[in-house]
Amino acid sequence: MNTAKEKVLILDFGSQYNQLIARRVREIGIYSKIKPFSMTLAEIKTFNPMAVILSGGPSSVYEANSPKIDKGVFELGIPILGICYGAQLMAHTLGGTVVPADNLANREYGRTETCFDTDSSLFRNISTKSITWMSHGDSVEKIPEGFTAIAHSDGCPFAGFENREKRFYAVQFHPEVNHTEKGTEILKTFLVDIAGASANWSMANYLQTSIDSIRAEVKDGKALLALSGGVDSSVAAALMSRAIGENLTCVFVDHGLLRKDEGDQVEQIFSNYPVNFIRINAQRHFLDKLNGVTDPERKRKIIGEEFIRVFEAEAKKIGKVDYLVQGTIYPDVIESGLGSNAAVIKSHHNVGGLPDYVDFKKIIEPLRYLFKDEVRQLGRELGLPEYLVSRQPFPGPGLAIRIIGDITEEKLSILREADWIFRCEIEKAEVPDASQYFAVLTDTRSVGVMGDGRTYEYTLALRCVSTSDFMTATFTRIPYDILEKVSHRIVNEVPHINRVVYDITAKPPATVEWE
Ligand code: XMP
Numbered sequence: 001m002n003t004a005k006e007k008v009l010i011l012d013f014g015s016q017y018n019q020l021i022a023r024r025v026r027e028i029g030i031y032s033k034i035k036p037f038s039m040t041l042a043e044i045k046t047f048n049p050m051a052v053i054l055s056g057g058p059s060s061v062y063e064a065n066s067p068k069i070d071k072g073v074f075e076l077g078i079p080i081l082g083i084c085y086g087a088q089l090m091a092h093t094l095g096g097t098v099v100p101a102d103n104l105a106n107r108e109y110g111r112t113e114t115c116f117d118t119d120s121s122l123f124r125n126i127s128t129k130s131i132t133w134m135s136h137g138d139s140v141e142k143i144p145e146g147f148t149a150i151a152h153s154d155g156c157p158f159a160g161f162e163n164r165e166k167r168f169y170a171v172q173f174h175p176e177v178n179h180t181e182k183g184t185e186i187l188k189t190f191l192v193d194i195a196g197a198s199a200n201w202s203m204a205n206y207l208q209t210s211i212d213s214i215r216a217e218v219k220d221g222k223a224l225l226a227l228s229g230g231v232d233s234s235v236a237a238a239l240m241s242r243a244i245g246e247n248l249t250c251v252f253v254d255h256g257l258l259r260k261d262e263g264d265q266v267e268q269i270f271s272n273y274p275v276n277f278i279r280i281n282a283q284r285h286f287l288d289k290l291n292g293v294t295d296p297e298r299k300r301k302i303i304g305e306e307f308i309r310v311f312e313a314e315a316k317k318i319g320k321v322d323y324l325v326q327g328t329i330y331p332d333v334i335e336s337g338l339g340s341n342a343a344v345i346k347s348h349h350n351v352g353g354l355p356d357y358v359d360f361k362k363i364i365e366p367l368r369y370l371f372k373d374e375v376r377q378l379g380r381e382l383g384l385p386e387y388l389v390s391r392q393p394f395p396g397p398g399l400a401i402r403i404i405g406d407i408t409e410e411k412l413s414i415l416r417e418a419d420w421i422f423r424c425e426i427e428k429a430e431v432p433d434a435s436q437y438f439a440v441l442t443d444t445r446s447v448g449v450m451g452d453g454r455t456y457e458y459t460l461a462l463r464c465v466s467t468s469d470f471m472t473a474t475f476t477r478i479p480y481d482i483l484e485k486v487s488h489r490i491v492n493e494v495p496h497i498n499r500v501v502y503d504i505t506a507k508p509p510a511t512v513e514w515e
Pocket of ligand 1: 393394395396397436470471507510511512513514
């Protein structure tokens with residue numbers, strides 16, 4: 001169910017980039033739905049799309065069992081754009097020919113300079129030459145009757161072709177990926193200029209559509225959500241609460257390893273929502289379990305297991321629920337294998353394994369198709385405070401893996417204060433490109449002098465990295481005067497720290513976190 005009037009149908013032929021197509025269409029301001037290529041003509045008519053996009057995919061059209069669509073789709077009178085495999089399928093279905101890679105020396109993979117016919121309706125808004133992202137073995141050898149070639153590259157004479165009268169368009173490259181320089185403009189031309197979309201669909205509409213479909217699914221069922229206080233689970237909680245109100249129970253396990261004031265902030269936000277909010281103060285429990293543990297992997301394991309145990313105990317009190325809600329977002333889905341319908345849980349997240357312990361019928365993942373920045377946008381739309389939606393990544397095991405060596409209450413409080421000062425100063429100074437920044441309490445002690453006395457206290461490390469994907473990162477070039485101010489404040493304001501160092505290692509070879 002959805003409330004959007006203008007709908008684009010993306011037929012899925014198995015490309016790894018399909019969700020990117022959906023994302024681009026959303027960015028342009030139009031509602032879209034990805035459906036399997038096997039959707040019947042009758043179902044397509046009922047869906048009533050204003051345009052259809054045929055996605056890419058790994059198959060070859062001339063293989064007997066390759067995915068095909070009903071030819072009737074081309075008789076619906078709506079604009080159709082074929083991308084990569086979709087382009088070849090359009091050519092093949094309408095009487096052109098596609099040849100396998102073996103017959104051509106011109107397979108293309110990666111960035112490819114492409115020439116465009118700017119008199120064509122599809123490329124009228126871009127310049128004659130730019131880079132596209134190609135990823136194909138097969139090629140269109142002959143375009144169907146009624147079509148005109150409108151783009152080419154060195155290896156691909158039909159990088160684009162159109163039947164302007166019927167509003168059928170095909171591109172061999174992938175306009176949805178960032179490497180295609182004018183990709184978004186091309187999709188926009190197709191959807192707005194050619195298909196006539198008014199493109200006024202927004203995150204507010206997305207929110208309403210999500211609420212409608214959650215309500216349609218859950219009805220008056222009961223749902224349970226493990227709230228960590230991070231962006232994803234908080235946005236999922238706020239969304240579910242908007243949809244089903246008190247039929248949602250949020251269980252927030254406070255393991256005592258959060259940053260300064262975070263536990264109270266989570267409680268304060270969600271106790272104002274119309275949900276059943278349960279905070280479990282398990283700080284002591286976790287500290288006891290971690291007592292004397294110094295090995296990073298053991299710390300992670302203990303925290304993961306105890307989290308499940310504490311959550312399980314609470315879930316048992318609640319009894320049977322119909323749905324378990326998870327804040328899985330699209331990058332998690334990719335990491336766990338594309339297209340899988342299996343329950344997906346971040347592999348290194350501390351709620352791994354949860355579903356085994358809770359009595360529920362089904363998992364709901366309301367953010368499953370959103371990218372991180374879209375989740376943040378949705379959170380803003382839901383009225384969550386900015387400090388929560390723009391929160392940087394924070395590991396499930398929390399401060400336990402930012403205290404080197406054994407964890408004590410005293411060390412936690414030292415680290416919280418120092419980390420708070422560092423984060424405040426970086427934010428105040430608006431240091432550019434600071435993607436994630438935090439303090440680490442090392443287990444090194446060194447000699448210092450304060451007043452007239454000798455000190456022998458902890459060394460604190462500061463970590464600040466610049467990265468877009470957290471897979472690789474460089475240390476951020478924080479100006480010295482800011483580092484100086486941070487160091488000065490920490491040593492003066494936080495007892496038991498007498499030395500501050502800045503971590504200048506990239507990832508790889510180091511990781512972002514110290515443990
Ligand atoms: P590393 O240390 O692997 O961190 O370079 C990369 C990113 O992942 C975050 N991180 C975690 N996130 N659970 C999480 O949810 C974890 O156990 C965990 N460990 C690391 C880290 O903060 C960084 O953003």
